[in-house]
Amino acid sequence: MTGHDDWVPFEITPGNTGAEATARGLTAYLQGLDDLAGLLTRKKALVFRDFGVTPEELDVVMDELLPNRLAYVHGNSPRTKVGKNVYTSTEYPQEFTISMHNEMSYAYAWPSRLLFFCQQQPGTGGATPVVDGVRWLAALDPEVREAFKDGVRYTQNLHGGMGLGKSWQDTFETQDRAEVESFLATTGSTWEWKADGGLRVHQDRQATIKHPVTGDEVWFNQADQWHPAGLGDETAKALAQIMPAEDLPQNVTFADGTPIPAEYAVQIRDRGLDSAVDVDWRTGDLMLIDNVAVGHGRRPFTGARRILVAMCD
Known part of the structure; x- marks a missing residue:
């Protein structure tokens, strides 16, 4: 576990780079790097602090950090598209924690990089925890x-326009x-159209x-997020009273159906x-994170927190 227990994201600031404390200074710094991909692989997560990037300047910075921005196709979390393949972070009530996960690890293909941009810092809380995937795997009991x-x-149950979860x-x-x-034919999935217009x-x-x-x-799945128990005892109990597990918007079993x-x-x-490191905004x-090397989540917050997300292959 050497090098994983004490891992933290690598901070890049005007003070430790000599770059101008502006979006233009950050862009110039990135253009001068010999190997951004190599730096990200070594550090796993890069935090760019105190450059004061505005939403109007974001595209220019993203062009350096995400060379091929992807659409959030087959994504399971609720988001709003706000630009060219730029989305809000998961729209989930602010009083709840979002548990750790690697983006779209349930899918046939997942993004290699994620970029988070803080348009509006929260009043309190609202950190994005990030976890080294090696450490997360090692933290689990051998039995698990x-x-x-x-x-x-x-299993996803997607309604046709009205219902629980996403359409x-x-x-x-x-x-x-x-x-x-x-x-879906390219992803190794099986599917069926349901009589009510939905899709399983x-x-x-x-x-x-x-x-x-x-x-x-590294640990690389979203079993806890897709499992009713991951929502907490009371929520899981309420869902069980509404519908069987196989009809929930999302559910997970072992590969043999157990x-x-x-x-x-x-x-x-x-x-x-418990194994994560909080990144405050x-x-x-x-x-910028390596989406295979580290998982991410969200701590509860107060105030008008707004984080935008983009991804690339």
């Missing part, structure tokens, strides 16, 4: 790691069923992966959060 060795099966139209950013089917999708995925550059094995014990989901959630700050 062994149970997940063959992977997981995710398939919002999820795939289209109204065309054929376009959805064409996308099954995906068998890995629970851990090895980083493509470092070879580090239910995942609730205590496993809770352990994964809690130890990920100031207006104008940015953070």
